[in-house]
Amino acid sequence: MELLLPQTEGSLRPFRPYQLTGKSLPQPLPGGFNSRVAYAAAHIVLDPARTTNIATPVLDWESTLAFRRHLWSLGFGVAEAMDTAQRGMGLDWPLALELVQRSVAEAHACNGLIACGAGTDHLQLEAAHDLNDIISAYSLQCEAVEATGGRVILMASRALARVARSPEDYANVYGTILQQLREPAILHWLGPMFDPALTGYWGTNDLHEAMQHCLAVIHDNAAKIDGIKISLLDADLEIEMRRALPPVVRMYTGDDFNYDRLILGDAGGHSDALLGIFDPIGPAAALALQALDAGDIALYNELLTPTIPLARHIFEVPTYNYKTGIVFLAWLNGFQPHLRMVAAAETVRSMPHLVKLFELADSAGLLRDPELALQRMKIFLAQEIA
Numbered sequence: 001m002e003l004l005l006p007q008t009e010g011s012l013r014p015f016r017p018y019q020l021t022g023k024s025l026p027q028p029l030p031g032g033f034n035s036r037v038a039y040a041a042a043h044i045v046l047d048p049a050r051t052t053n054i055a056t057p058v059l060d061w062e063s064t065l066a067f068r069r070h071l072w073s074l075g076f077g078v079a080e081a082m083d084t085a086q087r088g089m090g091l092d093w094p095l096a097l098e099l100v101q102r103s104v105a106e107a108h109a110c111n112g113l114i115a116c117g118a119g120t121d122h123l124q125l126e127a128a129h130d131l132n133d134i135i136s137a138y139s140l141q142c143e144a145v146e147a148t149g150g151r152v153i154l155m156a157s158r159a160l161a162r163v164a165r166s167p168e169d170y171a172n173v174y175g176t177i178l179q180q181l182r183e184p185a186i187l188h189w190l191g192p193m194f195d196p197a198l199t200g201y202w203g204t205n206d207l208h209e210a211m212q213h214c215l216a217v218i219h220d221n222a223a224k225i226d227g228i229k230i231s232l233l234d235a236d237l238e239i240e241m242r243r244a245l246p247p248v249v250r251m252y253t254g255d256d257f258n259y260d261r262l263i264l265g266d267a268g269g270h271s272d273a274l275l276g277i278f279d280p281i282g283p284a285a286a287l288a289l290q291a292l293d294a295g296d297i298a299l300y301n302e303l304l305t306p307t308i309p310l311a312r313h314i315f316e317v318p319t320y321n322y323k324t325g326i327v328f329l330a331w332l333n334g335f336q337p338h339l340r341m342v343a344a345a346e347t348v349r350s351m352p353h354l355v356k357l358f359e360l361a362d363s364a365g366l367l368r369d370p371e372l373a374l375q376r377m378k379i380f381l382a383q384e385i386a
Contacts, residue, residue, distance in 0.1 A: 001374050005355050006381070018359065020374060025283045025303075025365045032075025033289035036263055036270070037250065039077040039115060040278035041084035042068055043326050044091065044099065048340040057090060057342045059099070065106050067335050074286040076278060077113030078103060079153060083194060084276040086323055088158070090343030093122035097144055104148040115186055115274075118142045119155035128159035131173055138177045142185075151226070152185040153274075154178070158197040167203035167213040174217045178224040186252060186274065187228040189214060193319040194231055207232065211241050222246040229254040229274040233319075235262055243268050256315045256322075260304040263289075264297070276322065277311045280329040281366060306364040313353075313360055324349040325357050329366070332358065332373040339380070351384045 001022055004015040045063040068078050080103045081087055081096040091099070100116045107114035120128075120137035128134060134157060145152050154177065164170055178185060192199040202210035218225055227250030230238055235258035242251040253262040253271035262271040278285050284303050291299040314325035324345055331339050339346050358377055367373040 001370060003374060003378060003381075005359075006351065006385070020367075020370050021362050021365070022370050023365045024368050024370060025287060028074055028283065028286040028290055033286065033293050035293045036289055037077070037113075037252075037272040038075070038263075038278065038285070038289060039079040039113070039252070039274040040071045040282060041079040041082040041274065041276040042071060042279055043323060043330060044085045044342065045327075045330075045336045046338075046340050046342050048338060054344060057095070059095070060336070061102060063336045064099070065102060067330065068103055068106060068112075069110065070335070071279070071282060072107070072110055072112035074282045075289070076282065076286065077115065078107065079115055079117070079274050080104075080150070081117040082153065082155070082188075082276075083190065083320075084279060084323060084326065086342050086345065087117055087119070087155070088121045088195070089320070089323075090341075090345065093141065096121075097141075100145055100150055101148050104150040108149065114150055115153045116145045116148070116150040117153045117155045117188070118145045120157040120159045121155075123159050125159055125162055128163050130163060131169055134160045134163060134173050135176050138173070139180060142177060142181060146182055151183050152181055153188050153229070154185045155188045156190045156195070156198050156201055158195070161198050161201055164203060167216075170202050170213065171217050171220070175221055178221045181224060184224050184226040186226050187214075187218070188254075189228060189230045189232070190254075191230075191232040193233060193317070195320060207234065207237060211237065215241065215244055218249055219246055222248055225249050227252045227272065231255065233257050233315075238262060238271065239266075239268070242271060256311050257308075259311070260288075260301070260308060264292070264300065276326065277307075277314065280314070280326050280361075281307045281310065281364070283368070284364065284366060307366070310357070310360040310364050310366070313357055316353075321345070321348045325354070328354050328357060329361055332361070332376050333366075333368050334372050351381075354380070 001020040005018045045060040047058045047060040050058040081099050118141035123137040142152050202213040204210050229252040231254030251271045252274035256277040284307050288300045288303040315322045
C-alpha cells in the first residue's frame with residue numbers, strides 16, 4: 001500500500017512515495033491487566049451538523065461514548081472531562097457535567113473504572129476575589145461529580161493560581177475540599193506547558209519548591225487522596241516525588257514523554273498512569289501492561305518503545321495543542337466520521353505535523369485498519385492541497 005505524501009523538508013519534488021508497513025497490533029487478551037492502575041484521558045467527538053455556533057458545541061454522544069467503551073474493553077479506566085477532552089479549551093462546565101453524567105452511567109453499565117475532573121472553570125476569573133470563591137466553586141463541581149457516583153479528579157485551578165498569594169493559600173483550599181469528599185480523590189498537577197495560566201502553581205515558579213508544598217498537602221490529607229497525577233514532562237522530578245509520597249498514595253504518571261520507564265519503575269517503586277497518550281496508543285499500552293503482568297520486560301519495551309516518538313511528536317510545543325493529533329489518529333482509525341473539533345481545534349496543527357504523525361503511527365503498528373487509514377489520509381491530503 002503506497003501513497004504520495006508532501007515533502008516535509010525543502011525539495012524540488014513536492015511529493016514523495018510512502019509505503020505503509022501494513023502492520024497493526026493484535027487485540028489484547030480479555031481481562032485487562034493487574035500490575036498497574038492505568039487511566040486513559042479520553043477525547044470528545046463534535047457533532048458538526050448540530051453545532052451552529054462555535055461557542056455552543058454539540059457533541060456526537062454515540063461516537064464519544066463508544067470510544068470510552070473501547071478504552072474500557074482494553075482494560076483502561078477512563079479519566080473523564082479532563083484537558084484531553086478540551087476542558088477549559090472549548091468544553092465548558094455545563095457540557096462537561098453532562099459528559100460526566102453520561103460516562104459514569106456507561107461505566108456502571110459495563111463495570112468500567114472511571115474518575116472525573118472537578119475544577120473551578122465555571123467561575124469567571126474576574127469574579128474570583130478570594131479563597132472562599134475558589135472553595136465554593138470547587139465544592140459545587142465536586143458535589144456534582146460525586147452525585148453521579150464518580151470519583152473526583154481535583155483539577156488544577158486557573159482561578160486559584162490567580163488569587164493565591166502563598167503556599168498556605170493552596171493548602172487551605174485543598175485541605176478544605178478534600179475533607180468534604182466522600183471518596184479519596186486524585187490530585188492533578190498540570191504544568192504550564194499544558195496550560196500557561198497555571199504558572200506558579202503551589203505558590204512558586206520553582207518546581208522543586210512547588211513539589212515540597214504539594215507534598216505537604218498530600219501528607220496532611222493522605223487518607224483523602226488516592227493518588228496524584230503530575231504532568232510536568234520531567235521524569236526525574238516525578239521519581240523524586242514518587243519516593244516521597246505516603247505509602248497509601250499512588251503516583252499517576254502524566255508524563256507523555258517518559259511513561260514507558262516511569263510505569264516500568266525501578267527498585268524504589270513505579271508509577272501508575274493517567275495519560276492522554278493512552279487515548280491514541282491504547283492497544284500498544286494494553287498489550288505492554290499485559291506483558292508486564294507476565295514479567296516479560298523485553299516484550300513490554302518492544303511494544304512501548306515505538307510509541308515514544310509518536311507521543312513526543314503529538315505533544316511537541318505548543319504542548320497544549322496535542323488534542324488535534326489525538327483526534328486525527330482517532331479519525332484515521334475509524335472511531336469518528338470526521339476531523340472537526342470543538343473550538344475549531346483541528347486547525348491548530350500544520351499539515352506537515354499531521355503527515356509525520358501518520359507515518360509514526362504506521363511504524364508503531366497503531367493504524368488498526370491500514371486500508372481505511374490510507375483512504376482517509378488521501379481524503380485529508382486532497383482537501384489540504386486543493
